[in-house]
Each structure stands twice: as C-alpha cells, then as structure tokens.
Amino acid sequence: MTDRISTGMMFSQSLAGMMTRQKQLNTLQQQLATGQKLVSAKDDPVAAGTAVGLDRTLAELERFGKNANTVSNRLGLQENVLAQAGDSMARVNELAIQANNGSLTTDDRKSISAELQSIYKNLLSLANSTDGAGRYLFGGSADDSAPFSKTAAGIVYNGDQTQRRVEIAPETFVNDATPGSEIFMRVRTGDGTVDASAGAGNGGTGVLTDFGRSTGGGWSGESYSIVFTAADGYDVLDAGGTPIASGTWASGEEISYGGLRLQIEGEPAIGDSFAIGPAPARDVFATLENLIGALETDAVTTIEKAAQQNALQAAMRDVARASEKMIDARAAGGAQLAAIDDAAGVREANGVTIKTTLSELRDLDYAEAITRYQLESTALQTAQTVFTRMQGMSLFDLLR
Template sequence: MSIRVTSAGMAEQGIAVMQAQMQALSKVQTQLATGQRFQRAGEDPVAAGQSLNIEKALADIGRWKSNIGSANDRLSLEETTLASSVATLDRVRQLALQANSDTLSDSDRASIAKEMKERLSELVAQANTRDGQGVYLFSGSRSDSRPFERTAGGVRYQGDTLSASLPIGSNRNVALSDNGQDVFMTLASGDGRLTVGAGTANKGLASVQDVHFTDASQWDGGRYRVRIDDGQYSVLDANDGVVAGGRYESQVAIQFRGASITLVGEPSDGDEFTLGPSRQQDVFSTVQNLVDLVSSGGRSPAQRTQDQTRMFDALKSLDTAIDHLGNVRGGVGARLNAIEDAEAQLDTRSTQLQERLAGLREADYIETAARLSQTETALQAAQQSYLKVQGLSLFDYMK
C-alpha cells in the first residue's frame, strides 16, 4: 500500500503544528501576565472544581467572622451593662447599711432613701439598654420592644424568654444576649434557699441574726414559725405541730430539720419569727423593699427591731441578686472566650484554605518562565521546519 504525500498536506500539517505551539505560547504568556494557572474551568476541570469548593468555604468563614464581630459587640455591651448593674446594687447595699445605723434620724434616712430610689431608676435604665442599632439587649426576641416598664405595682417585664443567636462556625452558634426574665426577674429571695421574717405583732427587741442549713438533705421545704413564750422557744410547722423546742438564749442557734436560725436580743412572750424556702423575687422588688425599709419613719423600738429582721432578709436577697448578676456576667464572659477561640480557629482555617487555593490557581513563576522559553524554542523550530519544507520540491530529490 502506498502513501500519497502532497505539498498541500505537508503545509497544512506544518501550519497545525505552528498553531498548536502558538496557542501553548499564548497560554504560558497569559499565566505569566496574570499569575494564574488557568483562566477557564475547561483548562483544568479538577483544579477548577476544587477551587470553587474552597472559595465557598472561604465565603462561609467570612460570614461567620462577620457574625463573630456582631456577637462580640453585643456580648461586650451586655458584660459592661451587667458590671454597671452589679456596681449599682453594691451602692444600694452600702446605702442600706449606712441607713441601718441607730444614730441616724428619720430625715437622714429619708435622704439616703432618695439616693436609693435614684439607683433603682438607674437599674431599670440599665435593664433597658440598647445597642448601637437601637436593639434592646434584654428583651429576648422582641428586640424592638422596651423590655421593662415601671408600674404602680413595681417593674413589669414585657419581653419574652427567647434569645437570638448567630452561627459562628459549622454547627456552632452563640447566643447574642440573655433575656430579661432570666437576668432580672426570676431570682430567689433571702440567701437563695431560705428566707426569714418577723411577726408584725412582735413587741420584744429580738431579731434574726443568722440563718443557714446545717444539713440540707434533712430540709423538707416547709414553712415554720419560731415562737417564744416564758423563755422557751417552740418551732411550729404549718399545722401548728411542734417539731422542736427548748430554752431560748440570745445568739444561740435554734436547729431543726437541717436548718439553723439564730436570734439576738430579748423577745417578748408571743413573739414569732418565720423561716421557709426562698420565693421568686425580681431584683427591682429587692431594691424597692430596701427603699421602703429605709424610708419608714416614726417607728417604735419594737417596730425598729422588726425592721432589723426585714433588713437582714432584704440584704440577703440583695446579695443573692448580686451573685446572680455576677453569674450571668460570667456566662457572657465564657461566650466571649468561646467566640474568640472560634475566631482564632477560623483564621487558621482561612489561612490554610487560601494557601491551598493559591496552590491550585496561582502559577509557579519559575516553572512557567522555563516553559515559556521551551515553548518559544519549539515554536521557532516549527517555523523553521515549515519554511524548510515549503522550499523543497520533487526536483530536489531527483538530482
């Protein structure tokens, strides 16, 4: 079988070779000019697909980091607000202790009560704090609604118990704030476990000095009365059943059902003191109770002694509120630490992905420059071969 070689066929083949080399040269030149290995996905489908996946991952990281910025701003503001609220309650406590002195007159206490009322207004304002976008911190999901409103009966919460959150990573969310119900409203009275009181009919000069658990496992959660008669005390349950009794001594603990209550001073016959489990009480009521105690004037010695027990319980409630707000603030700090850690992880991951993306898309200048030289040489060789072949004829072979 013979193969027919024509001049036209040789020319076409030479042109095809030169076109291929010129296309290769153009591609290498573009790589050097742009610094990119490919301009279209079809040039390297595998690398292009991997690049798209990495770009999506980087976009997710960018969105999460933006959310982290927003969460950091909100949580930092909440932490600052809670710190201010704790400082306000600390000042209320100082004022209450100052007013509890027997050396002060009713007018002195009235002046102290006036500042305490201002601190209560300050506390309400702090609970109604808004961020830079005008969104209330403690209204739950009702972020556009003022969460706390003062009424004749106290302070009312108008938000809900939900909390907004933002994603800060794959399957990782952070709460932007705490709702006002949990922060300011659902606190416990007394020391958080027990609360005490003095009978309004008490005529003696005895008041509660201390109360605590000796063995919480024995406590049944009931309400009890400690009654003093003829120098003896009796502890009565809700059905007036006697659960403990003995000789009364000032500053000597009376213990029953795993609880301990200590009275100081001399009671009168029939005087009673109550002890029971803590009840729910909002922080505003706690402060208002102290304001009312400090504001009361014209009290008899027996009434002032009753007030000492009420002051004892109110200060315990205030300490419980301070501890509660401190715990909430601690939770906010933990979330701030968590988003800081999440941001560091995202930064590391972003760097890794960017390096991987660069490896897929960016051209190696040294390797590309070498290929440019090789491609130019190949093109020149193809051109010279074409010219040489074009100059030949059949008569050159017949000589």
C-alpha cells in the first residue's frame, strides 16, 4: 500500500504549524506586555490555583492588620483613659488623707468635698469614653450606648461583661477593651480579701485602725462581729449573731479570732460593734459618694468625729483598691498592645514569604521570555518561508 501526500494535506500541516507558532508568539507578547507569566489559568493550572490560594492568604493577613489597627486604637485610648482615672484616684487619696487631719475645720472639709464632687463627675465622664468611632470603650459588646448612668440609687452599669477576642494574626487573638464592670464596678473593698467596718450606730469613740488575716492563718471565709460588753470586754458573734467567744481588751490591742484580727483604738461604748469578714465588691463611684458624704457631715462631738474618721479610713482603703484595679487593667491592656506589636512582625514576615512565592509563580523572567520570543519569531518566519516556497513547487517544473 502506498501513502499519498496530497497538496491539501501539506497546506493544512503548514498552516497548522504557522498558527501554533503565532499563538505562542501572542502568548509571549502578552507576557512581555503584562510582566506576568500566568496570563490565564490554562498557562499553568497548578501554579494558577496555588497563586489564588496565596492571594486569599494575603487578603486574610490584610484583614488581620485592619483588626489589629482597630483594637490597638481602642486599647491605646483605654490606656489614656485609665491613666487619667488613675491620676484622679491618686488625687482622691491625697484629699482623703488631708481630710483625715483632725485640725481641719468643717469648711475645710466641705472645700475638699467640692473638689471630690468634680473628680466624681470627671471619672463618670471618663468611664463613658468613646473610641472615636461612636462606640463606647467600656460597654463590653453592648457598646452602642453609654455604659454608665446616674440614678437615684447611684451609678448603674448598662453594658455587659463580654470582652471581645480579636484575631490579629493566624491563630493569634488579643482581648479588646476591658468591660467597665470589671474596672469601675466590681472592686473588692478592704485589703482586697478581708474587710472590716465600724457599726453604723456606734456610740463610742472606738476607731478601727487595722485589720486582716492572722499570721497563724486558719481563716476559712467566715464573718464575725466584735460586740463590746464592757469598757474592756467583748464578745465574738458568728454570722448568725450567736456568741461564740469572748475576751478582754485595751485600746490599741489586737483582737484575734478564727484566723482574723482587727485593731481598735479609743473607747467603744457598750453595745458598739465592729464587723470583719470577706471583702465585698463595691463600685468606685459608691466609694467616692461615701467619702463625700463623710466630709459633708458636720462632726462636732468626739463620737461624731470617731464615726467620721472610721468612714474616712474605710474610704481610703477602698480608694487604694480601686486604684489597684485600674493599674491591673492598664497592665492587661499593655500586654495586649505588646502582643499586637509581636503579631505585626509575624504578619510582615508571612507577607514577605507569600509575596516572594507569588512572584516566583507569576512574575515573568524577561531574559528567558525575550529569548523564547526571538526563537518563536524566527521559527514562524522560517515556517512562512518554507510555506511560500512550497506553494511555488510543481511536478511540471521537473518535466521542463
């Protein structure tokens, strides 16, 4: 059997070869014009798919960066607000110490009270600070309205206790601003664990000067009351009011029971009481209100002055705990800001690596592309020349 090479077949093969060369030249021209070697996914489906995945990762890193900027702004504003609030509480402590001076007159204390009222209003304004975008810093997730409002019963917290966690790098989260309930409202009184107080109806001059846990330990969370039964004697009552112990006492001596101790100076009247037990929580605004109320009292008699001194010393202890609470919140916010800075380095390093990989997948090697273009151009010109010469060939030329 003899195979025939027809003229039509030669024309078709030559045309197909030139079209293939032309297509390759067009692809190279697009690559040279765009600087990309992946003009379309069909150029390299695997590389194109990998590049799309890396693009998504870069977009995610950009989103993490925006998250970090937002939470960094809020934490920075929280730091500024708490710094101002801390300065205010330091001034409150100074004023309380000043007011506890027995040589001050009633007018002097009322002047101090006026300054405390100004600090109170400023502190409430700070607690209702916004982040510049209309969201309240200390409202938790309910940050679309002011978290603190004043009522007849005192300051009320309207936010919630939710603290957002924001992703700022792959699997790296930081906490948003601390809810105001954890900074301004839930402040332990006394020494933070134990608190003691003088009875509201005391008729003597006994002043509570110190209290806390006994050095020997043994306290398991109970509350007790010390009730004076004589000028030098007392009973210890449990939380239900049942006498469980008794003892003798002299001014300035410590009374210890059940792992707790308290020191009282002065002359308590028979029936005067002093309570000691687990420290409850009180909001900083109530603490300031108590301090202002104590200073507004016109203490004239020794009994009134003793009651005022007890109130002032209790307020100073509570102010110290509130200041510590704000310092703790600032420290926690600072740790989150440090984590944001660390995450920025991680995002930058990941971004550089991904962009380098994308460049290897997509960016054109111009030297190689130009060389290939020249080769394909030469091959196309050669094919065109061969085709032209083939058109002029005929068997009749051999018969001449």
